[in-house]
Amino acid sequence: xxxxxxxxxxxxxxxxxxxxxxxxxxxxxxxxxxxxxxxxxxxxxxxxxxxxxxxxxxxxxxxxxxxxxxxxxxxxxxxxxxxxxxxxxxxxxxxxxxxxxxxxxxxxxxxxxxxxxxxxxxxxxxxxxxxxxxxxxxxxxxxxxxxxxxxxxxxxxxxxxxxxxxxxxxxxxxxxxxxxxxxxxxxxxxxxxxxxxxxxxxxxxxxxxxxxxxxxxxxxxxxxxxxxxxxxxxxxxxxxxxxxxxxxxxxxxxxxxxxxxxxxxxxxxxxxxxxxxxxxxxxxxxxxxxxxxxxxxxxxxxxxxxxxxxxxxxxxxxxxxxxxxxxxxxxxxxxxxxxxxxxxxxxxxxxxxxxxxxxxxxxxxxxxxxxxxxxxxxxxxxxxxxxxxxxxxxxxxxxxxxxxxxxxxxxxxxxxxxxxxxxxxxxxxxxxxxxxxxxxxxxxxxxxxxxxxx
Numbered sequence: 001x002x003x004x005x006x007x008x009x010x011x012x013x014x015x016x017x018x019x020x021x022x023x024x025x026x027x028x029x030x031x032x033x034x035x036x037x038x039x040x041x042x043x044x045x046x047x048x049x050x051x052x053x054x055x056x057x058x059x060x061x062x063x064x065x066x067x068x069x070x071x072x073x074x075x076x077x078x079x080x081x082x083x084x085x086x087x088x089x090x091x092x093x094x095x096x097x098x099x100x101x102x103x104x105x106x107x108x109x110x111x112x113x114x115x116x117x118x119x120x121x122x123x124x125x126x127x128x129x130x131x132x133x134x135x136x137x138x139x140x141x142x143x144x145x146x147x148x149x150x151x152x153x154x155x156x157x158x159x160x161x162x163x164x165x166x167x168x169x170x171x172x173x174x175x176x177x178x179x180x181x182x183x184x185x186x187x188x189x190x191x192x193x194x195x196x197x198x199x200x201x202x203x204x205x206x207x208x209x210x211x212x213x214x215x216x217x218x219x220x221x222x223x224x225x226x227x228x229x230x231x232x233x234x235x236x237x238x239x240x241x242x243x244x245x246x247x248x249x250x251x252x253x254x255x256x257x258x259x260x261x262x263x264x265x266x267x268x269x270x271x272x273x274x275x276x277x278x279x280x281x282x283x284x285x286x287x288x289x290x291x292x293x294x295x296x297x298x299x300x301x302x303x304x305x306x307x308x309x310x311x312x313x314x315x316x317x318x319x320x321x322x323x324x325x326x327x328x329x330x331x332x333x334x335x336x337x338x339x340x341x342x343x344x345x346x347x348x349x350x351x352x353x354x355x356x357x358x359x360x361x362x363x364x365x366x367x368x369x370x371x372x373x374x375x376x377x378x379x380x381x382x383x384x385x386x387x388x389x390x391x392x393x394x395x396x397x398x399x400x401x402x403x404x405x406x407x408x409x410x411x412x413x414x415x416x417x418x419x420x421x422x423x424x425x426x427x428x429x430x431x432x433x434x435x436x437x438x439x440x441x442x443x444x445x446x447x448x449x450x451x452x453x454x
Contacts (some may be wrong), residue, residue, distance in 0.1 A: 001153070002107040002172070010034035015069045018078025018246070019045045019062075020148045022050070022101040026052070026076050029108060029152035039067040040087070041191045046401045076104050079143065079165035088219055100169030102162060103107065105141075105148025109170065111155040112288055114175075115142070117204050118181030120337045124311055125181060125339045126161040128287035132304030133157060133296055147152075157294075162388040163199040174207035177290050178233065179215045182284070183223040184336035198223040208233035214288060215292045236293070238285045240278060246283040255305070257289050265298055268305050271275050275310040276317070278346030286310075294358030300337050313438035315341055315422075318445050321452050326406075326445045332422035332436030334358070335365045341422040342372040349373060349418040352405045354380035355425030355437070362424065369393050375412060377405045381429040401430065402437065406444040 012035050016027045019041030027039045031053075039045070039053060040061040047362055050060060055194035061068060065087045069075075071425070075091050075098045082088070091098050114129055115266040115438040116122045121155040139422050141148045142160035151158070160175070166175075173207075189257050201223060203236075205214045216224050228235050239245035244336070247257045255267040267288055270281050284305055289302050310316065329341045341347065351373045362385065369376065375395040389395050397412070399405035400419075409419045427437040 001110040001155075005107045006033060006153075009317050010222070011036065012073040013038070014074045014076060014268040015040060015070060015072040015087070016076045017069065017081050017085075018079070019043070019049070020078055020080065022079040022149075023076075024049055025147040025149045026078075026101045026104055027053060027058050029057060029104070029149040030076070030352065031058050032152065033108075035154050036307050038069060038072070039063045070094060070096065075101070076101060077169060079163055081165075083168070096171060100166050101147055101149055101172060102142060102160070103170045103173050104187060105151065106170075106174075108149060108152040109154055109156070110156065112157045112294065113160060113161045113175040114138075114158070114177045114179070114294060115160040115175035115204055116199050116286075116290075117164070117167060117178040119184045119334060120340060121181040121279060121286070121333075122161050122179075123331070124283045124314060125179060125290075126159050127311055128304070128308050129284060129290050129294075130159045130286060131308045132291040132301055133159065133294060134304075135300055136294075136296065142372065142450045150259060155326055162204055164197055167203040168200040170203055170206065170209060172201075172210075175204065176211065177213045177215065177293055178204045178208060179286050179290055180204070180217065180221055180224065180227060181286060182205065182336065184334070195306040198226070202227050202230065205231040205233055210234065213290075215246075215289055215293075216280075218242055225345065234284045236289055238282065238289060239385070240282055240285075244377055247289040249281055249285070249441055255284055257285070257292055261293075267302050273307055274306075276315055277340065279340035279344065280310070280315075306307035315344055315420075317440075318442050321410065321449045323417075324410060324413045325418045326441075327418065327420045328438050329420060329422035330427070330434045330441060330442050332424060333426050333434060334360060335362055335424050338365060338422045338424040339368050341420055345372070345418055345420075347418070349420045350377070350409045350413055351440075352377045352379070352399075352409060352421045353386055353424045354378045354382050354399075354405075355427050356380065357425045359384060364385060365424070366390070366393055373419065377409045378432075380423075380425060398432050402440045403444045404445070404446055407443065410448060424438065 014035045017037045030037045038059040047379045116125045130138045138157045143163045144161040177431045212233040214231045214233040215236045217238035236245045236246040283329040317330045370393045377397045379399040431437040
């Protein structure tokens, strides 16, 4: 905890930008510590939240950010606020300090921090680490669960999901253990380019020292190589391909981690995992290695791996109708996650894709679609882009919504086929979030089953 910062906050004017979960949490914490808080929101704040914040004497601004938001000693931005926003740019011009909610939460808490970032897999890795370390009091926070600032003036073992947005605005944030699962093109509508995105991810190790650990993906180069070269932390590697790594699956299918003396420790066989797919073997290895270096007993790690059931909307089995199986991977919001979903099945699948594409390039998926997709059903804003990219690779069918996509996929399916929703896109063109989209898919499958099995 930064006691000097906590003392400095008293009586200072602090603007919090963004009225979502992170922004509201930051406003609560700041008001509790004696700051004069203004919460400014581009849209509108729910009535019950407004009433609560007003009781805490937080000033509110809705429907856009005005010059009033710049009358501050400090500005705290929520993860969704891009660097090209009005407040961000004006504050920089004037010279007002800007930090993110993650940085704020770090300065207001104490304890041990395990932080996980990456394009895909970070939510599963965070929840699995939390699951393994529950006997030690671990709590998942950051981009999943409660924001870190929720725990102001408290200590704990925090397992943090850190997005590129959150890491973009850190200054002193220093995790004892940092994990970078993978890095591929994503959020090009927020970052100026891929280099900017990569740099934000690598900020996770910016303040680490030789007392800390950085766990990287040996099977990737580029940003991973840069991270290994630039960090001051002790680097450990995870691999699905090489037994020279610090965590790997051996030739008999055992998940192995290497201890500090270089000795291999067999944990469990991959067949004992309740989570499906190659990518989840990788996620289990990341979580195991992080938990081990956090001080967890090996038997505790084994028990955690055997009992973790995964997260909803991440390659989740939904149901089977007349021999056709349905899987919900609504959390697959970029091409890299679609690639991993396809690798998880040993035969071609019927794939449902589409949504808001976030400016990403789908062409790196061409080879995977050609090898692993029986036919493709597309919907949403990205529909035309997907048709253009894949119509020469496989049969592409257009759908108007999730229900239509499920129906069209099923009508062309045969017993033994697998239908997978792995959109490769954000959900915001049709849904509030990926969870709502996943639930709509599950409901569409349920409705179809009730018709087909009546």
